Amino acid sequence: MLKSLNHIVEALDNQPFWQGQKQFQQIRDCWADVVGADRAQQTRPHSLSRSILYVATSSSVWSQDLSLNCRSILKQLNARLSTPIETIRFSPGWWYQEQTLPQTEESEHPSLVDQPEVSSSADPPVEQPTPQTAFEQWAAKIKARSQNLPLCPQCHCPTPPGELKRWHVCGLCATKQWQG
Ligand SMILES: [Zn+2]
Known part of the structure; x- marks a missing residue:
C-alpha cells in the first residue's frame, strides 16, 4: 500500500x-x-x-x-x-x-492579454479609505457634534447635557471625583 x-x-x-x-x-x-x-x-x-x-x-x-x-x-x-x-x-x-x-x-x-510589461497606467484606481482618513472623518464628526454641547465647568470639555444634569460635571470628571 x-x-x-x-x-x-x-x-x-x-x-x-x-x-x-x-x-x-x-x-x-x-x-x-x-x-x-x-x-x-x-x-x-x-x-x-x-x-x-x-x-x-x-x-x-x-x-x-x-x-x-x-x-x-x-x-x-x-x-x-x-x-x-x-x-x-x-x-x-x-x-x-x-x-x-x-x-x-x-x-x-x-x-x-492586455497587461503591458512596464506600464505607468496599471496602478489600480481603486482608492480605499485608510485607517488614518477613517479616523479623521470620525474625529471631525465628533467635533462637529460636540460644538453644540455645553462645557463641563471643571475641565471645560463639551459634555452631553444629561451628564451635566446628573453630576454637574462631565462623566470623566464625575468618575475622578468618585475615585478620590
Ligand atoms: Zn469635566
Whole structure:
C-alpha cells in the first residue's frame, strides 16, 4: 500500500505541472535572498509559465528597477533552482491580484492579454479609505457634534447635557471625583 502510494507521488512529481509548482515554490522561498529585502517588499513572484517567471511589483518604478537588473536576478535565481528559468517579466498590474498557480505548459498566461510589461497606467484606481482618513472623518464628526454641547465647568470639555444634569460635571470628571 505504502509502496504504491510512493509510486503515485513519484509519478505526480514528474508531471510538468507539479514540477512547475515545485519550481515556483523554490523561487518564492529564495526570492528575498536574490533581490534583497528592500526589493522583496515591493515585488512578489506572481506565477510561472513556460520557464517565464512573472513578478508583480508595487509600482511601475519597481518594474523598471528590476527590469534593469533582470540579468543578474535571473543568474542568481537560476543558481538556486534545480531547473533554470529563461526570463522574468515584471508588471505592477499583478500586484493586487491573488497569486495564481503556475499555468500548464499549453496555455498562454492570461495576464499577458492586455497587461503591458512596464506600464505607468496599471496602478489600480481603486482608492480605499485608510485607517488614518477613517479616523479623521470620525474625529471631525465628533467635533462637529460636540460644538453644540455645553462645557463641563471643571475641565471645560463639551459634555452631553444629561451628564451635566446628573453630576454637574462631565462623566470623566464625575468618575475622578468618585475615585478620590
Ligand atoms: Zn469635566
